[in-house]
Structure formats: C-alpha cells, structure tokens
Amino acid sequence: MRINYNVYAEVNLDNLVKNLKFIQNINGNNKIIPVIKDDAYAHGIIEVANKFIDNGIQILSVGDINEGILLRKFGVRVPILVFGITPAENIDDLIKNDLTQTVSSFEYANIILEKLSRINKRLKVHIKVDTGMGRVGLIASDENFKIVNNICSNPLIDIQGVYSHFSDAGGEDKNYTVNQYKLFKMFCNNLSKLKLDIKYKHICNSEGSLNYRFDDIEYIRPGLSLYGYSMGKNYEELKPVMSLKAKVVHIKKANKGEYIGYGKTYRVDKESYIATLNIGYGHGYPRYLSNKGRVIVNNEFANIVGSICMDHCMIDITNIINIKLFDDVILIGSSGEKNIDAHEIARYGNTICYEVLCGIRRKVPRVYLEDNKIKYIREGYY
The missing domain is CATH 2.40.37.10 (Lyase, Ornithine Decarboxylase; Chain A, domain 1)
Structure with a gap:
C-alpha cells in the first residue's frame, strides 16, 4: 500500500491485540489495567484506548488529568486512573469527568480534602504506596497505614484502589522484587482489616507481569509490553506495534x-x-x-x-x-x-x-x- 506522507508511523492494531492476549494468557485470572500514558507511548491514546475496550478492557490508566479529559471527550466511559498529581485548582475537573486520582502523600491528601470540603463533593482515588521504587507514594509502614486509614475514613474520599510499582522486575535481584510484593501485600492486608471495599489492587508493571505470578493480587498494570517490547527477556510472542x-x-x-x-x-x-x-x-x-x-x-x-x-x-x-x-x-x-x-x-x-x-x-x-x-x-x- 502507498501512503502519501513523507514521514509517517504505522500502528498495527492487530499486534496490539496479540500482545494484550499474550499477557492475559500468561497471567491467568489477573485482570489488566493498560497503561496508555504519554499518548499511549506515542501510539495514539484514543485509538489504543478504543481497541483495548473493544477487546474487553474495563479500566485504563493515564499520565495526567488532560489525557483523562481527552478520553472522555472522545466517548471513553470506562474508569480512568490518573497517575500524575493534579493541582488543587483542577480537582473539580476530575469529578466532572469522573476521573480517579492518585493520592501519593499525606500532604497531597490534605490539599485534596481541603478543596473537596469547599465544594462539598466526593472524589474517587487510588492510594499510591512506595515499596521500593523511591519515586512517589506513601512508604509502606505501620505509621503510614494509620494515615491511609484517616484518609479513607473521610466521607469525601471514595477509595477505589491501592497500588505500588516495581523498580526492577526485569533485573536479576529477584529478592528485591519479591520483598516489594510482600510489603505491598502486607499493606493491603492491613487495609482489609478496616473492611474497606477496595476494588483495585495492583503492583505488577510490564516486567512484573512477564516474570512473576502474584495471583492473589487481582490486577496487573502493563505498559511497554502491550506495545511489543520488554526490558528483560526477549519474548517472541510480543510484536512491536x-x-x-x-x-x-x-x-x-x-x-x-x-x-x-x-x-x-x-x-x-x-x-x-x-x-x-x-x-x-x-x-x-x-x-x-x-x-x-x-x-x-x-x-x-x-x-x-x-x-x-x-x-x-x-x-x-x-x-x-x-x-x-x-x-x-x-x-x-x-x-x-x-x-x-x-x-x-x-x-x-x-x-x-x-x-x-x-x-x-x-x-x-x-x-x-x-x-x-x-x-x-x-x-x-x-
């Protein structure tokens, strides 16, 4: 086929679906939260989101509020998790567009709660826990568990999920990854004692979902592998998109x-x-x-x-x-x-x-x- 552009990128949607199916097959009963941040890794956020939804995906994750609003404008109706920290001035836009916000610190939680109390509205959130990535998130400790308890007990917070992120799941130090999992699992178990209805729990990124099986955590959150690449072992089943x-x-x-x-x-x-x-x-x-x-x-x-x-x-x-x-x-x-x-x-x-x-x-x-x-x-x- 001849395409009349001097420069262009081809995006093979069939390969996208093949990668999705492969990841689903090797992860058994785990459900997938595809990462489509940064314009779906430059593949096109609208087109990729729709293809995933056409193939049974029921929740998506994006980098910031703007990507979430864009998806809503184009008719995407499944839950959307926003990873990035949204300024207080835009909290109302999260609610208007039914977006779920990541909360990664006690300070940010207080800012959100102050804003919510002024507008008297409720916000869906996922709590981000730092188990060893060292980027953002509440450290998985007993002290911070009490903080999370205080956050979640506020009626203005609708806690939908809790998640963490592996730092080196494709590396040789498997003990580090397993310890991250154990910290996260302990944190989730403590939350369960509060009898909170937390639907989404997830820690496995692409390398985590390719190299480990943590069946007791229902959701996985692959990104790169969906687009046909892995950072560790080469998987012939993954097809570049x-x-x-x-x-x-x-x-x-x-x-x-x-x-x-x-x-x-x-x-x-x-x-x-x-x-x-x-x-x-x-x-x-x-x-x-x-x-x-x-x-x-x-x-x-x-x-x-x-x-x-x-x-x-x-x-x-x-x-x-x-x-x-x-x-x-x-x-x-x-x-x-x-x-x-x-x-x-x-x-x-x-x-x-x-x-x-x-x-x-x-x-x-x-x-x-x-x-x-x-x-x-x-x-x-x-």
Whole structure:
C-alpha cells in the first residue's frame, strides 16, 4: 500500500491485540489495567484506548488529568486512573469527568480534602504506596497505614484502589522484587482489616507481569509490553506495534572527498550515491544516530551518513539498486528478514526503548492498520 506522507508511523492494531492476549494468557485470572500514558507511548491514546475496550478492557490508566479529559471527550466511559498529581485548582475537573486520582502523600491528601470540603463533593482515588521504587507514594509502614486509614475514613474520599510499582522486575535481584510484593501485600492486608471495599489492587508493571505470578493480587498494570517490547527477556510472542517510515526526497552522486551534512562529520571515501530522507530530530528521530544508525531500504540495510538534521537525514545507497524518489525507507520496523527495533536505536544513544518510542513527535501522522489494511489515519499536529 502507498501512503502519501513523507514521514509517517504505522500502528498495527492487530499486534496490539496479540500482545494484550499474550499477557492475559500468561497471567491467568489477573485482570489488566493498560497503561496508555504519554499518548499511549506515542501510539495514539484514543485509538489504543478504543481497541483495548473493544477487546474487553474495563479500566485504563493515564499520565495526567488532560489525557483523562481527552478520553472522555472522545466517548471513553470506562474508569480512568490518573497517575500524575493534579493541582488543587483542577480537582473539580476530575469529578466532572469522573476521573480517579492518585493520592501519593499525606500532604497531597490534605490539599485534596481541603478543596473537596469547599465544594462539598466526593472524589474517587487510588492510594499510591512506595515499596521500593523511591519515586512517589506513601512508604509502606505501620505509621503510614494509620494515615491511609484517616484518609479513607473521610466521607469525601471514595477509595477505589491501592497500588505500588516495581523498580526492577526485569533485573536479576529477584529478592528485591519479591520483598516489594510482600510489603505491598502486607499493606493491603492491613487495609482489609478496616473492611474497606477496595476494588483495585495492583503492583505488577510490564516486567512484573512477564516474570512473576502474584495471583492473589487481582490486577496487573502493563505498559511497554502491550506495545511489543520488554526490558528483560526477549519474548517472541510480543510484536512491536509501531513502525516508522520516511520517503526518499533526493538522490545524488557524491565524489570521493566530498562532505555530507552539518559539521563535515562524514567524508565520502569513494564515489557514492547518497539519498536524503525527509525525517530528522524535529520528528523525534534521534540525532545520536548520526554516522552510526542504519535503515532498511529495498530489503537491505543502509547506513546513516553525516549529522542528522532537524528535518532530514542522509543514507548511503551505493550498494542498493533500484531506488527512486518517494520510495519508502524503514527507520523502525522490518522488511523480509531485516529488522530494526526501538531497542537497537536506543543502544546507540545509551538509552531505553521507552524514550525512542515516546520521542516520536505528534506531528508525524499515525496510520492505523487492521487486517493489513488502513483503518484510520490520524493527521500529524503540532
């Protein structure tokens, strides 16, 4: 199929569903709270949310209140958990949009309660417990359990859930992860003694749900794995959902000794053919790939040469035949037996695949595929 954009990302909704089913299958009776924060890891929050709901998902989680409100505007009606701390001025918007707020400290709980008492309204919340991540959350201690008891006993608080987060569930120190689980389980058991009706309890992220089985905690909360990646063991069953493509917009013959790109970082050592692609760091294609990365064109690898520009990058196509203007080039994705995934790109920059995926800018159109056909195109925006 030919797509008339110089740069675009394909989002394979069939692979999204396959990943969801795989995670469901290996986790038995655990129910899933998909993480769709940061525009569903740049895959498109509306489209991904609807596909999950079509496949039986009954609760979603987002990064901040704005993502939650956006989902409501587009007709999403399942419960939505907001991870980020919402300013007091926007608490009323949480209630208007039936969003569930994370409470991660006693100080924030007091701010919420002060606001709720002024407007005389009730707010749904999940309590965040820090069992070893060290980011946000109430430390899982007896003292803080008493604080949670005070929070939950307030009639303005509708406690829906309690959760924590593994810090290294894909790492070798399994004892640390198990100890996090034990702390969380102890905290949940203490809450149960209060006879609170807490529906949602969850601690397993992607690596937790892939590498551990904690069947006594009903919900899991995968993110990255739903989009086809894991940070630890490689799972063949996980299929990358997004590919990134750009078109050839210029082809030139370069003579020996010529420089390519800004800063004269690449010098042609023999007569070569250079193709320019209409993609650069302004689209979210990392500049650290300059003179290091590779792409796939006509089922062959081609090296990036010169410094990646804001809207362009150059590749050496000397040994690749039959290339013409507006041919598609794969920057993330596969063709035949050739493959470039987000892990490979991340390694060049000493970073992680999360950053690569989330870095693809929203100005890049998203082309949604289903049954190998275009289902929908989300135009790029700024």
